[in-house]
Amino acid sequence: xxxxxxxxxxxxxxxxxxxxxxxxxxxxxxxxxxxxxxxxxxxxxxxxxxxxxxxxxxxxxxxxxxxxxxxxxxxxxxxxxxxxxxxxxxxxxxxxxxxxxxxxxxxxxxxxxxxxxxxxxxxxxxxxxxxxxxxxxxxxxxxxxxxxxxxxxxxxxxxxxxxxxxxxxxxxxxxxxxxxxxxxxxxxxxxxxxxxxxxxxxxxxxxxxxxxxxxxxxxxxxxxxxxxxxxxxxxxxxxxxxxxxxxxxxxxxxxxxxxxxxxxxxxxxxxxxxxxxxxxxxxxxxxxxxxxxxxxxxxxxxxxxxxxxxxxxxxxxxxxxxxxxxxxxxxxxxxxxxxxxxxxxxxxxxxxxxxxxxxxxxxxxxxxxxxxxxxxxxxxxxxxxxxxxxxxxxxxxxxxxxxxxxxxxxxxxxxxxxxxxxxxxxxxxxxxxxxxxxxxxxxxxxxxxxxxxxxxxxxxxxxxxxxxxxxxxxxxxxxxxxxxxxxxxxxxxxxxxxxxxxxxxxxxxxxxxxxxxxxxxxxxxxxxxxxxxxxxxxxxxxxxxxx
Amino acid sequence: xxxxxxxxxxxxxxxxxxxxxxxxxxxxxxxxxxxxxxxxxxxxxxxxxxxxxxxxxxxxxxxxxxxxxxxxxxxxxxxxxxxxxxxxxxxxxxxxxxxxxxxxxxxxxxxxxxxxxxxxxxxxxxxxxxxxxxxxxxxxxxxxxxxxxxxxxxxxxxxxxxxxxxxxxxxxxxxxxxxxxxxxxxxxxxxxxxxxxxxxxxxxxxxxxxxxxxxxxxxxxxxxxxxxxxxxxx
Amino acid sequence: xxxxxxxxxxxxxxxxxxxxxxxxxxxxxxxxxxxxxxxxxxxxxxxxxxxxxxxxxxxxxxxxxxxxxxxxxxxxxxxxxxxxxxxxxxxxxxxxxxxxxxxxxxxxxxxxxxxxxxxxxxxxxxxxxxxxxxxxxxxxxxxxxxxxxxxxxx
Numbered sequence: 001x002x003x004x005x006x007x008x009x010x011x012x013x014x015x016x017x018x019x020x021x022x023x024x025x026x027x028x029x030x031x032x033x034x035x036x037x038x039x040x041x042x043x044x045x046x047x048x049x050x051x052x053x054x055x056x057x058x059x060x061x062x063x064x065x066x067x068x069x070x071x072x073x074x075x076x077x078x079x080x081x082x083x084x085x086x087x088x089x090x091x092x093x094x095x096x097x098x099x100x101x102x103x104x105x106x107x108x109x110x111x112x113x114x115x116x117x118x119x120x121x122x123x124x125x126x127x128x129x130x131x132x133x134x135x136x137x138x139x140x141x142x143x144x145x146x147x148x149x150x151x152x153x154x155x156x157x158x159x160x161x162x163x164x165x166x167x168x169x170x171x172x173x174x175x176x177x178x179x180x181x182x183x184x185x186x187x188x189x190x191x192x193x194x195x196x197x198x199x200x201x202x203x204x205x206x207x208x209x210x211x212x213x214x215x216x217x218x219x220x221x222x223x224x225x226x227x228x229x230x231x232x233x234x235x236x237x238x239x240x241x242x243x244x245x246x247x248x249x250x251x252x253x254x255x256x257x258x259x260x261x262x263x264x265x266x267x268x269x270x271x272x273x274x275x276x277x278x279x280x281x282x283x284x285x286x287x288x289x290x291x292x293x294x295x296x297x298x299x300x301x302x303x304x305x306x307x308x309x310x311x312x313x314x315x316x317x318x319x320x321x322x323x324x325x326x327x328x329x330x331x332x333x334x335x336x337x338x339x340x341x342x343x344x345x346x347x348x349x350x351x352x353x354x355x356x357x358x359x360x361x362x363x364x365x366x367x368x369x370x371x372x373x374x375x376x377x378x379x380x381x382x383x384x385x386x387x388x389x390x391x392x393x394x395x396x397x398x399x400x401x402x403x404x405x406x407x408x409x410x411x412x413x414x415x416x417x418x419x420x421x422x423x424x425x426x427x428x429x430x431x432x433x434x435x436x437x438x439x440x441x442x443x444x445x446x447x448x449x450x451x452x453x454x455x456x457x458x459x460x461x462x463x464x465x466x467x468x469x470x471x472x473x474x475x476x477x478x479x480x481x482x483x484x485x486x487x488x489x490x491x492x493x494x495x496x497x498x499x500x501x502x503x504x505x506x507x508x509x510x511x512x513x514x515x516x517x518x519x520x521x522x523x524x525x526x527x528x529x530x531x532x533x534x535x536x537x538x539x540x541x542x543x544x545x546x547x
Numbered sequence: 548x549x550x551x552x553x554x555x556x557x558x559x560x561x562x563x564x565x566x567x568x569x570x571x572x573x574x575x576x577x578x579x580x581x582x583x584x585x586x587x588x589x590x591x592x593x594x595x596x597x598x599x600x601x602x603x604x605x606x607x608x609x610x611x612x613x614x615x616x617x618x619x620x621x622x623x624x625x626x627x628x629x630x631x632x633x634x635x636x637x638x639x640x641x642x643x644x645x646x647x648x649x650x651x652x653x654x655x656x657x658x659x660x661x662x663x664x665x666x667x668x669x670x671x672x673x674x675x676x677x678x679x680x681x682x683x684x685x686x687x688x689x690x691x692x693x694x695x696x697x698x699x700x701x702x703x704x705x706x707x708x709x710x711x712x713x714x715x716x717x718x719x720x721x722x723x724x725x726x727x728x729x730x731x732x733x734x735x736x737x738x739x740x741x742x743x744x745x746x747x748x749x750x751x752x753x754x755x756x757x758x759x760x761x762x763x764x765x766x767x768x769x770x771x772x773x774x775x776x777x778x779x780x781x
Numbered sequence: 782x783x784x785x786x787x788x789x790x791x792x793x794x795x796x797x798x799x800x801x802x803x804x805x806x807x808x809x810x811x812x813x814x815x816x817x818x819x820x821x822x823x824x825x826x827x828x829x830x831x832x833x834x835x836x837x838x839x840x841x842x843x844x845x846x847x848x849x850x851x852x853x854x855x856x857x858x859x860x861x862x863x864x865x866x867x868x869x870x871x872x873x874x875x876x877x878x879x880x881x882x883x884x885x886x887x888x889x890x891x892x893x894x895x896x897x898x899x900x901x902x903x904x905x906x907x908x909x910x911x912x913x914x915x916x917x918x919x920x921x922x923x924x925x926x927x928x929x930x931x932x933x934x935x
Contacts, residue, residue, distance in 0.1 A: 034897070202894070207897065207898055207899075280798070280799070282837075283798060283838070283839035284892070298795070301829075302718065302721070318795075363861075367899040402856070456893070458721070458722035461595045462597055463595065463597050463641060471640065471643065471675070475675075491673065494636075501633070504595070717832040718832050728828055729828065731831045
């Protein structure tokens, strides 16, 4: 396929899309499938046939709209009418009323209007709008035009400059400048060079990357291709959790289609650029998401981190220069190329440009997948987008950044979301999880839960993480048995600081965050547990009373 | 100054080293001791025990001396109050992880862990000690592995793979459940691949792998790996 | 079948994870014979293969029960009380988490987040995801796949 063919294809597909008066998008991602999304899809297809409106109305399988708690979700275009908890019976009604008579059924529409108001969907631009199994849908929305622009009119250096100008920072957690990382790998000597797209989203409570892969797989692939062109890589791997079967299927299909259109492979768009992509499956190890452990895992070894230096940028997969990038970072790339780095830098905050996807869960009225500009406050996320806490219960804390993030109290809820602000209060951006906790949860119990998680997921290589976390766990167990001592709080803090400073990799270095932040913000609960053997939330000490 | 020569300071002392060398090597060459447990000359770097962490001026982070390369102008501090505290903590954690009772250990008075505990002034263990028993395997003709004393430094695994070249030993599981295994977690006595070379017993820093009936002072040979590799190269 | 797959991967040592995945798909679990076979065909030390297979939670070295219930113990499921459901199932069916019932009919596994957090708490019974689960729903579902009316309490 030549560049001009891609343009023609895009025009043709866009015309086709516009030829329909209505488009019914049925969300068929992991959140909606268990609630019968497939049946709803079939019901819509059958209904438009029965009513004879196949020429006016297109029914499409799509990825996630974001409102995962009210699935199956269905969006009717034009107007983006979002129907919630749709059943096959509803489907017929919607076709009859909305498509034929032109009157949306108000009683079935999603009720929280503010859910979308504060969001800005760049990465999720196509989520819920295109069929992820159909590459033409992506192309019709301007997909692969950024790749074409790079290959036909930009030098690799110009591409890196554009990414640098955007100020984009890695979305995997640490927030390293993406353009800088690319420069390192581009300059590194050694061939071939590799790219790893990290989709090992192991943080419990986070599903942003999975949703992205299920909704818009080609955005990830296009981002990888552009990165490969910029740094001179020949081979890429998408490392994905085996626990995400639908995302795996979606990516496989997308890769096959991109291969058959010669958008991946050799002489891409009839230029001299070659790049092939393989999928690699994880196997249930949280630590494999760490950037040196992911290398070991792709090489077929135990996923234990390696000491840095050498950094993967100079010595990564099989000792070759390797760019490791979170999939969300990659999905930003096509937008940056198409709109320019300066445009992107204008979104978010000066130090932290762009948007960030978050999975919003826990005790919240409207959980789901959201995307907000950097600098949005936690209050806006919890109370406006998430519509507050169910049953009028009291907000207690918000967990930001997964199991190694921090538990932030009400005083911190006006904090803007950006890398520096979160780090300052003891939390991290992580891969983007926000879990809301109300007064029914106990913070000591919560800190123990995260510690248990990290104990299970520690690779065991270094002493602070392997032994230190186990000791923290034992101290928690002692407190829960009613045998805690006041000195334990001090011991927890000392251990926590040691583990944070002495551990080999990011897992250990961040694992004590929940313990340290709960000690900092919820010390009264620890004191209560230790001195009074009491838990105000009513979570702990229950077994003791029964037994 | 010639290519590859690196000038740095360790504990205020001017030190000349070579490009690519680690802080640990540079320190050792100038008679500066940094405590280590998993490191052994001749074997690949592991970086697991975290005893050799040092401070580098200008960075709040700690750096493992065994894997961090030297660079020009670097100012290293190998001993500070923070480092002392953390090293003691590391030893305490290792001592509390499994069953370490010196008086009934074959390695008593010939043990790197015991020596370090003495040297760093560890006179008690602040943490709950774990008395759960781990597998003891006496099925080999003369080699014994007592996992109750293992500190997971992986010296035995590395020497078996990198020097002897048979890779009989490896680790199973992960985290706190990690154990050194023989073949498919089989008994040592039935291993067809083990060459009974004793190198694992020679390099073990504690009393986890030893030769039955032989005084540990005669078994241990911490220079074996470097010795074999130097011979092999020349 | 397994040999053909190994051949497709050119007997490459770095394909170990792919091959373990495939073998588990065919055989359901990875016993020592299978692991030995894999280590021979990839020319890898058996201890290395065993070490890799036991590092990753996804690989099962013991034969699982004919029916499997997996609970998600991710943060959202924890906050929404999955722990109570697990305990209820353990008591109802007399099987502990991570283990298989003596009659080999039911295994209870724990996984760390299946990513369906907005539907928390989640359970998976024989590959069917149950969102917004309650002890009653899960117990009923397990009963129906086991074909049991009521389990006697021991």
